[in-house]
Amino acid sequence: MERMDRLATLGELSAGIAHEIRNPLAGIKTSAQVLEESFSPGDFRSQLVSRIVKEIDRSNKLLQRFFNFAKPNRPKPGFHSLKNIVDGVFLLLAPRLMKRKIEYSCEIEEGLPNIYIDESQFEQVILNLFLNAYDAMPDGGNLNVKTWYDKSGRVMAEQESKGVVIILISDTGKGISQEKLERIFDPFYTSKSDGVGLGLSISSRLLEENQSKIEVNSVPGEGSAFKIMLPFVQEDRQE
Ligand SMILES: Nc1ncnc2c1ncn2[C@@H]1O[C@H](COP(=O)(O)OP(=O)(O)OP(=O)(O)O)[C@@H](O)[C@H]1O
Ligand SMILES: [Mg+2]
Incomplete structure (x- = not known):
């Protein structure tokens, strides 16, 4: 808060x-x-x-x-395919990842429902996370995206339980120490000589505006995993 x-x-x-x-x-x-x-x-x-x-x-x-x-705009949510969004961001970075021999894989759960989100804000979040993973793997590694729908999960305790869509973005980069972990979401916290330190703070803010949440898990020397949780919203199909 x-x-x-x-x-x-x-x-x-x-x-x-x-x-x-x-x-x-x-x-x-x-x-x-x-x-x-x-x-x-x-x-x-x-x-x-x-x-x-x-x-x-x-x-x-x-x-x-x-x-x-x-000062992000108020989100304009709509129903979007998670795969399209992630693929789009990947395409943007593919040449860079390839040059560094970063292996990319993306597993989208079969039949995953559309997510209800502001598309361009969500793209921004994914891009920030991909860029951070890229920075964390100067000598190559693996960047993996995994998504699934957890029927019984919820983002916040008070959320009506309709389930949650989870997007896990993990890398095999340098990882983050325990003391750094507490600061990475702070505005202007950066460990990079050319970093601004806004990527994660903006991302967590954008997700918050979209009723979503982000958590991190990291082991120094092994890698990091960022977990995004989106509340599931039922799409009204009236065809
Ligand atoms: N995947 C990751 N692996 C290792 N460290 C990370 C990772 N993601 C974030 N960090 C750490 O968190 C810090 C803050 O990240 P954040 O994206 O907010 O800022 P930044 O990447 O330094 O600068 P920018 O504003 O350009 O994004 C980074 O400087 C880095 O130390
Ligand atoms: Mg960043």
């Missing part, structure tokens, strides 16, 4: 900052565009100014992305 609270504050704060930075950027962009018009077409200075405009557009995109990250 405390972590969610911190994240919410962080989200509001950074969304505020992102917004405040966008205003001066808009001013700079307009001015640069006016300046650009005052140069004759072949003038080298007009190239410099168009570079300014381009870089501002890039910053704006970055801000937008961060904004989405820090």
Whole structure:
């Protein structure tokens, strides 16, 4: 709860900052565009100014992305095939995984019902988990996805018992020590030189917004397993 609270504050704060930075950027962009018009077409200075405009557009995109990250939109859930989502994310990373000789396998339980989830938010979660697994296996290894439907399970104690869909993502990477385990979901906690430390905190927040949960199990030197639990929702088929 405390972590969610911190994240919410962080989200509001950074969304505020992102917004405040966008205003001066808009001013700079307009001015640069006016300046650009005052140069004759072949003038080298007009190239410099168009570079300014381009870089501002890039910053704006970055801000937008961060904004989405820090303060996610309200989920728009629908029924989706878990396999399609996982396959899509895998395709995105396949070249990288192959290059590092990471073996990938995916076992989707036969007849698994569609999951009720915000598709793009869920994709983001899977992508973060895959990327972390990739980072944890610099010398190759195995990345395995396993999913099943547990009829009697539930995500939270108060959930009506309609069952839970489980997605287990495990790697044979370096693993996580006990003391690190307590911090990996904290915003900005990272052990990587080029990490931001938002992947897992955002993922757990997104899952929470989708009434779902994530748990981790890890053995240093052997690997890690992240378990996502989605409440099962019956799809109304009126064909
Ligand atoms: N599969 C994994 N194996 C080993 N360590 C992991 C794994 N997943 C997460 N971690 C640890 O948890 C930390 C936090 O992960 P998180 O995804 O939040 O941030 P990050 O990957 O460091 O940066 P980014 O914001 O780019 O995702 C990582 O730095 C790493 O130490
Ligand atoms: Mg990460």
